[in-house]
Amino acid sequence: MKISAVTVGPFEENCYLVLDDRTGAAALVDPGDDPARIVAMAERAGASPSVVWLTHAHLDHIGAVQGVRRRWPGIPVVLHPADRELYAHAAMAAQQYGVPFEQPDPADGSYADGDVVRLGSLSFRVWHVPGHAPGHVALVGHGAVLGGDCLFAGSVGRTDLPLCDPAAFVQSLERLLTLDDATVVFAGHGPQTTIGRERSGNPFLTGAVRISGAPRAVGVAPRGPEEPGNVRRGDRVE
Ligand SMILES: [Zn+2]
Ligand SMILES: [Zn+2]
Secondary structure, three states: OEEEEEEEOOOOEEEEEEEOOOOOOEEEEOOOOOHHHHHHHHHHOOOOOOEEEOOOOOHHHHOOHHHHHHHOOOOOEEOOHHHHHHHHOHHHHHHHHOOOOOOOOOOOEOOOOOOEEEEOOEEEEEEEOOOOOOOOEEEEEOOEEEEEOOEEOOEEOOOOOOOOOHHHHHHHHHHHOOOOOOOEEEEOEOOOEEHHHHHHHOOOOOOOOOOOOOOOOOOEOOOOOOOOOEOOOOOOOO
């Protein structure tokens, strides 16, 4: 597997190209803006993507969907159904931010928690990790997680936007922490990192900084104030 990235648009969003080097099958993840540069990334890799996987439908992750569709007509676009509302209203949100935006036609496909999406000889598990957005998913497989705007190097996604759910976000981060330390995180913004690095150094995961609006810190089981019960490495919290 090869993963390339290009950082696009005013929100500096990372669009990824996932390539199965055995079969040549390729997917685009979150084509957020600047379709010409996304197309160039694919062409440099000698790839002709057969699918677009969206981690969520914030405007900075979907702004090049229509441009990608023009280059590869008929390419399916897959989105969790809980993000259809964000997707449908992305142009309105872009107007509020004052950024240019091309509203994409509706997504064709949907995935659900537990689905497996295949790409040539590769397969990824779909995890529904809501909180930053209601239909946010992470794609997990081959020692990597395409994590969208959940977990960043040294930070986490925002929880103060419309349709955010800070309590659900804490649970989603805890779910991501069940992955092995060596798992490489390909984030929606900023550099790639690993679960281990974030587990030990990310202030939002060590409990040093509270998630905005959340009822409790990450890794603190809701047992009552006398017994905070910190979660240890490797514990599974769901
Ligand atoms: Zn987002
Ligand atoms: Zn984003």
